[in-house]
Amino acid sequence: MRSDLQHLLITPAEMTAIDRAAAQSGIDSFTLMRNAGLAVTAAALRHFPDARRFVVLCGPGNNGGDGYIAARGLAESGADVAVFVLGDPARLQGDAARAWSDWSGPAAPISAFEPQAGDVVIDALFGAGLSRDLPDDVVHLIERVNASGVPVVAIDLPSGIDGRTGEIRGAAFATRHTVTFMAPKPGHWLLPGRSLCGTLKVFDIGIPARIVSAGAGSLRLNAPFLWAGWGGDLAASTHKFKRGHLVVFSGDRQATGAARLSAAAGLAAGAGLVTVATGKAALGINASHLTAVMVKEIDGSRELTKWLQDQRLGSFVLGPGFGIGKKARDFALALCDRSLVLDADGITSFQTNPGELFAALAKGGGQMVMTPHDGEFARLFPEIAGDDGLSKIEKAQAAARASHAVIVYKGADTVVAAPDGRAVVNNNAPPWLATAGSGDVLAGIVGAHLAKGMPAFEAAIAAVWRHGAAGAKAGPGLTAETLIGAIPPIS
Ligand SMILES: NC(=O)C1=CN([C@@H]2O[C@H](COP(=O)(O)OP(=O)(O)OC[C@H]3O[C@@H](n4cnc5c(N)ncnc54)[C@H](O)[C@@H]3O)[C@@H](O)[C@H]2O)[C@@H](O)CC1
Ligand SMILES: Nc1ncnc2c1ncn2[C@@H]1O[C@H](COP(=O)(O)OP(=O)(O)O)[C@@H](O)[C@H]1O
Ligand SMILES: [K+]
Numbered sequence: 001m002r003s004d005l006q007h008l009l010i011t012p013a014e015m016t017a018i019d020r021a022a023a024q025s026g027i028d029s030f031t032l033m034r035n036a037g038l039a040v041t042a043a044a045l046r047h048f049p050d051a052r053r054f055v056v057l058c059g060p061g062n063n064g065g066d067g068y069i070a071a072r073g074l075a076e077s078g079a080d081v082a083v084f085v086l087g088d089p090a091r092l093q094g095d096a097a098r099a100w101s102d103w104s105g106p107a108a109p110i111s112a113f114e115p116q117a118g119d120v121v122i123d124a125l126f127g128a129g130l131s132r133d134l135p136d137d138v139v140h141l142i143e144r145v146n147a148s149g150v151p152v153v154a155i156d157l158p159s160g161i162d163g164r165t166g167e168i169r170g171a172a173f174a175t176r177h178t179v180t181f182m183a184p185k186p187g188h189w190l191l192p193g194r195s196l197c198g199t200l201k202v203f204d205i206g207i208p209a210r211i212v213s214a215g216a217g218s219l220r221l222n223a224p225f226l227w228a229g230w231g232g233d234l235a236a237s238t239h240k241f242k243r244g245h246l247v248v249f250s251g252d253r254q255a256t257g258a259a260r261l262s263a264a265a266g267l268a269a270g271a272g273l274v275t276v277a278t279g280k281a282a283l284g285i286n287a288s289h290l291t292a293v294m295v296k297e298i299d300g301s302r303e304l305t306k307w308l309q310d311q312r313l314g315s316f317v318l319g320p321g322f323g324i325g326k327k328a329r330d331f332a333l334a335l336c337d338r339s340l341v342l343d344a345d346g347i348t349s350f351q352t353n354p355g356e357l358f359a360a361l362a363k364g365g366g367q368m369v370m371t372p373h374d375g376e377f378a379r380l381f382p383e384i385a386g387d388d389g390l391s392k393i394e395k396a397q398a399a400a401r402a403s404h405a406v407i408v409y410k411g412a413d414t415v416v417a418a419p420d421g422r423a424v425v426n427n428n429a430p431p432w433l434a435t436a437g438s439g440d441v442l443a444g445i446v447g448a449h450l451a452k453g454m455p456a457f458e459a460a461i462a463a464v465w466r467h468g469a470a471g472a473k474a475g476p477g478l479t480a481e482t483l484i485g486a487i488p489p490i491s
Contacts, residue, residue, distance in 0.1 A: 006182040006202055006211055008238075009219035009393075009425060012128035015185070018215035022207045025419040026251075033062065033095045036155070036181050037069020041178050043201060044070070044122060044153050045077060052118030053080045055109060055139075055150075058100075059159070060087040060124035065096030068103040074103060074122075083107040086125055086138065093404035110141050115148035123173050127156030128163050128185065132272020134170035138395070142171040144306040154178040157187055158196045164331040165391035166190030166413075174198075181205045182212050189425045190392055191219060191413045195253045219393060221417070224467050224491045227458040229491040230449075243272030244314040244451025247332060248444065249298075250278035251321035251345075256285050257342070258321030258440045263293045265444030269466065270407035271451045277307075292472045301330045308334065315339040319346025319371075320440040332357060336364030339450040341373045342405070343443040351379040358403045368405040368444050371439065377409055393423050406456040408446070410439065414464050418457040426461075428468035437480025442467045445487065462490060 010018065015332070033219050044054060056071040058064035075081045085107045087123045089100045117120070125138065142160060145152060149423040152175040157163050160172030163185040180188065181204075187193040188200055212294065220226060246266040250259035258277055277298040280284045287295045298304050307313070316335050320343055322328050328349035332342055333356070342357075348368060350357045361368055366371070370380075378385040381399045396409040396417035409415045414430060417423040447464055449459030466487055472479060474486035 002452070005183045005204075005209060006268055007221045007223050008212070008216045009186050009189065009221055010162065010183045010212070010216055010251050011186060011219070012218055014215055015128050015182075017206060018182070021211050021215055023210060027207065030035075030095045030098055032205045032207065033099060033156075033253045034063050034069050034292075034350035037066045037099065038073050039181075039203040039205065040066060040070040040122060040153065040155050040179050041073030042121060043075065043080070043177060044074060047153065047177055048120045048151065051079065051120040053082060053116070053120070054122055055113060055115075055119050056081065056083045056122040057113070057125050057451075058083060058085045058089070058107075060092070061126070061129045062096050062240075063124050063129065063155055063159075064092065064433045065099040067122060068099040070122055070124065070155065071105070072103050073203045079231070081105065084113045086110050093197065095163055105110065111137060112351035113141065115145055115150045117137050117150075119150045121145055121150055121152040123152050123154040123159050123175065125159035127159075127438070130157075130159070130162060130169060131168065132224055134160055135218075142173055147172050151176045154197070155297055156180050157185065158194070161187045161193040161196060163187040166193030167391075168196075172196050177201065179203055182207050184221065186219065186391060186393055186425065189413065189427050191411070192365065194427070195415060198446070211378045214449060218422045222428070222461050224430040224462075226424065227454070227462040230454050240272030243270060244453065245273040245275070245312050246271040246315050246317070246447045246450070247275050247277050247313055248317040248320070248447065248452040249322055250276050250286055251323050252279060252284055253282045253285060255321035255323065256282050256289075256355075257435065259317075260286065260289055261318045261437045261440040261480050261484070262320050262444035263290070265441040265487065266436060266448040266451070267292055267295075268487045269445040269463070270490060271448040277304075282450060300327075304331060304334055308338070313338075314453070315341070317341045317343065317443045317447040319343035320443055326351050327358070333360045335361040335364045335366065336368070339366060339456070340368045341371065341443050341446045341450065343439065344376070346395070347372050349381055353401070354380045361404045368450040369408060369450070369460045370458050371408040371410060371443055371446065373410045373439065388449045393417070393425065394461065397421060397423055408460050408464060410442070410443075416460045416464060422457055424461050426464045426468060428465060428472065430468070432469045432476045432478055433467070433471040435479060438467075438483060439478050441483050466490065
């Protein structure tokens with residue numbers, strides 16, 4: 001499978017349009033269905049050579065059609081095959097009807113299926129066409145199969161997972177393997193869908209890459225080629241100012257550690273210089289804990305404005321441990337014409353009047369990366385967060401549009417979205433990143449990227465990827481401190 005297609009995320013609606021475009025270009029749609037079904041036959045035989053029986057569960061659409069082809073392929077290879085159907089196969093249409101008529105073996109209703117030891121289930125109930133919650137009989141079937149522990153291979157998507165959102169519509173198979181076609185869908189990588197797909201195989205059924213690419217929108221799976229040109233070796237002529245100067249604002253005496261974590265991460269991620277800007281009360285504490293990172297006393301807005309005349313200050317991180325309130329708002333508003341990472345308390349400070357921030361950013365013309373977790377996201381974008389019809393991707397996109405900022409919507413399936421609609425889903429973050437200070441480290445890496453001149457979207461996606469890679473390298477038991485030491489070079 002071509003790697004550029006592997007990194008496209010295609011929504012079910014886009015995939016339907018791509019199918020149509022393929023048919024209009026003269027490609028025979030039944031050939032595509034046969035290629036899909038036989039890919040599943042091959043995967044099932046490869047993964048389960050010792051299966052006693054393959055049980056193919058076929059639904060009312062083209063996903064079911066793929067299932068009949070897979071069943072026939074398995075039977076022709078000599079395997080024991082049983083087919084169970086949802087609905088009346090006589091009502092199937094088009095390619096699925098033809099696939100059904102080519103399956104000349106017996107078929108029983110799904111209610112008759114009792115999982116047995118040695119069974120391998122091929123799930124062809126629903127794929128991209130799932131459009132509402134599953135009926136009770138299907139929910140009960142899925143629960144029975146999941147409880148039995150028999151392995152499941154899903155065609156396209158585990159039935160019950162919404163391909164657009166990754167949400168479970170009543171119940172979903174927990175599968176060992178999922179075989180999808182041409183490109184992954186958002187539901188394969190957004191949670192909870194991701195946790196139910198098992199290993200994901202993307203199979204090329206023969207739709208030309210140009211048709212797939214032309215029909216794809218602006219969603220991608222995060223990967224280094226998306227920020228190609230921003231990594232690479234340092235030139236001999238490089239000096240520290242060329243690598244960029246990052247500023248991190250410290251909180252008060254009792255909350256200085258978060259800023260130092262961000263600052264240390266920014267330095268490790270490649271900023272040439274890093275300064276912790278601190279109020280007078282915390283100056284001594286910060287100074288006594290910092291070595292390569294510099295310290296600058298900035299008490300209030302007036303001093304900040306004066307200092308900002310230095311245009312070599314390339315980027316700013318505001319929020320980690322900073323404290324919630326007017327000072328955070330004043331500082332953020334003063335930075336709306338610069339490159340700013342707004343995190344944690346910086347985000348929460350605008351809870352009661354987010355519009356003030358968004359308007360200042362639109363007016364200031366700077367670039368901002370906001371890094372909310374679920375709670376912070378809901379504080380700043382309550383209506384978007386509360387819209388259950390939207391996927392996490394669509395929520396991040398709506399928030400980016402509303403705020404004019406790049407949104408890093410954090411979590412195990414972090415989504416990064418830009419105001420222009422581009423979005424990526426990240427998939428390299430291990431669960432042990434859920435530790436105090438891990439978000440501060442991420443903010444520092446984003447800040448380092450902005451300091452070296454990366455555009456906000458590329459700065460954010462590269463940071464999320466390096467943060468995940470650092471987590472994987474540091475391993476379980478990492479702390480925010482050890483995470484910083486594991487940040488890999490920008491690739
Ligand atoms: N993308 C492609 O080019 C190809 C797609 N193929 C297959 O086609 C599938 C999509 O086919 P369809 O669009 O027919 O969709 P599905 O087969 O996923 O399901 C559509 C059918 O299910 C019904 N339905 C939807 N939600 C339901 C619910 N909750 N309860 C009961 N019934 C429900 C719909 O009314 C419709 O009859 C893909 O997942 C893939 O497996 C393959 O045939 C190969 C070619
Ligand atoms: N289960 C998880 N799997 C992978 N990454 C996670 C998981 N939970 C949290 N993370 C990541 O860890 C970081 C935590 O950030 P945050 O919630 O701000 O924590 P803190 O404020 O303690 O630094 C984010 O980058 C988030 O995406
Ligand atoms: K399926």
